[in-house]
Amino acid sequence: MRAIIIGAGIAGLAAALRLRQIGWESLIIERAPQRRGGGYGVTFGGIGYDAAERMGILPALQAKAFVTKELVYHKANGQRDFSLTRETIAATMGSRSMNILRGDVEIVLYEAVCDTTEIRFGTTLTAVTQDDHSVHVTLSDGTTEHADLLIGADGLHSATRALAFGPEEDYRLSLEHMVAVYMLDKRPAAIEEGTTGTLSAGGRTVAVISVGDGRNVAFFGYRTTRGIDSPQDDPHTVLPAVYGDLGWVVPEVLAGMRTAESVYFDTISQMVLDRWSRGRVVLLGDAAWCVTLFAGYGSSLAVGGADLLGTALQDNPGDIHAALTAWEAGLRPEVDKKQKLGRRVKGVYAPANPFVLWLSQVPLRLAALPPVRRYMARRYIKG
Numbered sequence: 001m002r003a004i005i006i007g008a009g010i011a012g013l014a015a016a017l018r019l020r021q022i023g024w025e026s027l028i029i030e031r032a033p034q035r036r037g038g039g040y041g042v043t044f045g046g047i048g049y050d051a052a053e054r055m056g057i058l059p060a061l062q063a064k065a066f067v068t069k070e071l072v073y074h075k076a077n078g079q080r081d082f083s084l085t086r087e088t089i090a091a092t093m094g095s096r097s098m099n100i101l102r103g104d105v106e107i108v109l110y111e112a113v114c115d116t117t118e119i120r121f122g123t124t125l126t127a128v129t130q131d132d133h134s135v136h137v138t139l140s141d142g143t144t145e146h147a148d149l150l151i152g153a154d155g156l157h158s159a160t161r162a163l164a165f166g167p168e169e170d171y172r173l174s175l176e177h178m179v180a181v182y183m184l185d186k187r188p189a190a191i192e193e194g195t196t197g198t199l200s201a202g203g204r205t206v207a208v209i210s211v212g213d214g215r216n217v218a219f220f221g222y223r224t225t226r227g228i229d230s231p232q233d234d235p236h237t238v239l240p241a242v243y244g245d246l247g248w249v250v251p252e253v254l255a256g257m258r259t260a261e262s263v264y265f266d267t268i269s270q271m272v273l274d275r276w277s278r279g280r281v282v283l284l285g286d287a288a289w290c291v292t293l294f295a296g297y298g299s300s301l302a303v304g305g306a307d308l309l310g311t312a313l314q315d316n317p318g319d320i321h322a323a324l325t326a327w328e329a330g331l332r333p334e335v336d337k338k339q340k341l342g343r344r345v346k347g348v349y350a351p352a353n354p355f356v357l358w359l360s361q362v363p364l365r366l367a368a369l370p371p372v373r374r375y376m377a378r379r380y381i382k383g
């Protein structure tokens with residue numbers, strides 16, 4: 001059995017690994033000229049953690065995970081407000097969960113498949129047709145390929161989805177925020193190694209996350225109703241305009257964007273499709289659902305979803321339709337739950353009103369109190 005996978009991100013690489021484990025061959029098509037990497041710190045847990053354990057990549061992921069010693073919240077004027085300790089953070093995450101750079105999840109998966117799976121970089125998909133027996137694709141390098149299954153793991157702005165399901169606008173639910181992320185060459189002196197510093201003011205959040213091995217991520221997330229029109233906007237112009245009035249480490253972090261290798265800048269939007277497959281074409285990861293960073297679960301769902309897809313194909317040999325139906329029925333409730341969480345978090349994320357901001361931070365402020373902190377530490381130590 002053979003699959004063509006569009007996208008060598010977390011979802012695509014995880015699918016290739018899982019399919020190989022059930023005896024399938026895969027061809028991965030990746031638009032970027034080389035492996036991407038980089039990214040931002042993600043919390044990896046839930047069904048992704050279980051799947052990583054089953055697929056045999058958990059030790060490699062754990063070796064790259066980072067621990068945040070302290071998460072420091074700052075007032076609008078830059079002064080330190082309150083903080084969460086390592087134990088409190090760990091207790092809120094639970095024991096089967098880790099913090100890891102998105103690009104490091106990609107590297108682990110890439111290393112697990114690169115010797116056995118062909119990855120064609122600098123190539124995309126231009127046409128898809130299918131019949132009862134196979135799916136046929138035309139690629140941007142002029143070649144054609146066919147397979148038993150086409151997996152669209154090409155992210156939020158999926159070309160597979162556009163070709164096989166219809167235009168993005170038909171499925172996109174804007175959560176009315178923009179996000180920007182890039183790696184900093186240099187950690188601002190005000191941010192201690194191994195810690196995260198964050199500040200929210202006027203409907204904007206900015207954070208610097210120290211993610212281990214001397215690497216640091218700059219993160220920006222802000223409310224805007226014109227988000228869906230602006231992915232083409234240049235973050236070098238937009239971010240200074242949105243954040244330019246803030247002090248603290250913000251001027252230094254904005255200056256760091258000039259030397260960043262790449263800047264991730266996009267709308268925060270969910271994908272809402274009533275079916276994730278059409279015949280022999282199936283969507284996986286952000287292409288299918290994009291629960292968004294508000295749910296903090298997209299990488300976990302990409303790996304967990306790939307694992308369950310492999311299991312469904314294994315359990316339904318020779319019947320792609322039955323496999324995809326069973327896979328979707330099993331995974332939908334988890335995705336629906338996380339999409340709902342993402343929409344709820346949107347409402348309380350970086351509120352513009354200072355009092356609402358304070359209220360939204362009450363659970364965190366409580367967690368920072370010594371008795372609560374001690375309780376959480378005890379819970380954490382018990383595992």
Ligand SMILES: Cc1cc2nc3c(=O)[nH]c(=O)nc-3n(C[C@H](O)[C@H](O)[C@H](O)COP(=O)(O)OP(=O)(O)OC[C@H]3O[C@@H](n4cnc5c(N)ncnc54)[C@H](O)[C@@H]3O)c2cc1C
Pocket residue numbers: 006007008009010011012029030031032036040041042043044045102123124125153154155156157158159160179181284285286287290291292293296297298299300301302
């Ligand atoms: C700031 C931020 C914080 C986040 N935090 C968390 C978190 O705490 N926990 C968590 O679990 N998740 C988190 N996520 C979400 C998570 O990163 C994504 O959900 C996950 O990486 C999805 O992976 P994917 O493979 O589906 O998509 P992508 O990572 O978008 O990968 C798609 C791949 O397809 C390629 N591609 C795109 N178009 C084409 C094309 N036309 N042809 C060929 N290739 C193509 C791309 O180059 C890319 O390699 C966060 C996301 C953001 C933005």
